Amino acid sequence: MGQVTVRTKDELKNAVDAKAEHIIVKGELAEKLNTGLKIKKASKWAIGLLAVSLGAAPFTGGMSMAVAAPIAALTGIEIVAIIAVAAIGIALILLICREYKKVTFRGKKGDMEAELELERDAAAS
Numbered sequence: 001m002g003q004v005t006v007r008t009k010d011e012l013k014n015a016v017d018a019k020a021e022h023i024i025v026k027g028e029l030a031e032k033l034n035t036g037l038k039i040k041k042a043s044k045w046a047i048g049l050l051a052v053s054l055g056a057a058p059f060t061g062g063m064s065m066a067v068a069a070p071i072a073a074l075t076g077i078e079i080v081a082i083i084a085v086a087a088i089g090i091a092l093i094l095l096i097c098r099e100y101k102k103v104t105f106r107g108k109k110g111d112m113e114a115e116l117e118l119e120r121d122a123a124a125s
Helices: 009-017 028-041 044-056 065-075 079-088 090-099
Strands: 003-006 022-026 100-106 115-120
Touching: 003 009, 009 022, 009 028, 009 079, 009 090, 022 028, 028 044, 028 079, 028 090, 028 100, 028 115, 044 065, 044 079, 044 090, 065 079, 079 090, 090 100
Parallel strands: 003 022
Antiparallel strands: 022 115, 100 115
C-alpha cells in the first residue's frame, strides 16, 4: 500500500495494519497522535507501567486527570501524552513508534488543519 490519508483512529489502525508506506493523519487525530508519540522517549519501565495502568483504568471513553496524574508522577510522562495515548491506544502508538521512523508534524494554522506525516521504516517491511 502506498500513500493513504486518515482522519479517524480506525482508518489509522487499518493503514498501519496494511503496512502503508506513507500515512497522512489529519485534524484532531494528528494533534493527539503527535502528542502521544512523545512516549517513545520514555523508558521501557515507564511504558510498561503506562500500559498496565491504562489496562486497569475504568473505561469511560477517555481518561481523567485524576487517573493520569499519578501515572505521570510515576513515569515522568506528560499528562497530555498519557491522555492522548489512552484515546488512541497504547498498542497502536507503540506499533507506529516501531514501524514508522520519519514523523513530520505541521500544526493547525489559520484555516488549515493539523497534519502529521508518517513514513514507514524500510527495515520494518
